Amino acid sequence: MPATKTERVDIRQSDDVVRVRQVTRTFAVEVGLSLVDQTKIVTAASELARNTLDYGGGGEVTVEVLDQGGRRGLRLTFEDKGAGIADIEQALKDGFTSGKGLGLGLGGAKRLCNEFSIDSKPGEGTKISIARWK
Secondary structure, X not given: OOEEXXXXXXXXXXXXXXXXXXXXXXXXXXXXXXXXXXXXXXXXXXXXXXXXXXXXOOXXXXXXXXXXXXXXXXXXXXXXXXXXXXXXXXXXXXXOOOOOOOOOHHHHHHHOOOEEEEEEEOOOEEEEEEEEEO
């Protein structure tokens, strides 16, 4: 489905995580998401941007406004060329962490979105796409 508006944000340093949150909030308001849904997509975006930086060594996110037959939404696609995730099922379980976090990131982000997909190959990187619909 075609995007009606797109913005790409590089994720190379901590300030970029803030920029991802700002762009996501701006697009979510434009789409007309409720305050609760705005908060959900911004929270998921923040977590995934932080993971892209911390575990993927940096990368980028593409933020898109979607319009599908009168239904509007927001899709974010995070990509990195980091180490990848060896066991996606394990990584989605609450409490699992490969770092120092609480292990709520990927599973929590998934629960906050209407759509969630992840593609990762060890040694090649990770691509995660999330969407929230009005």
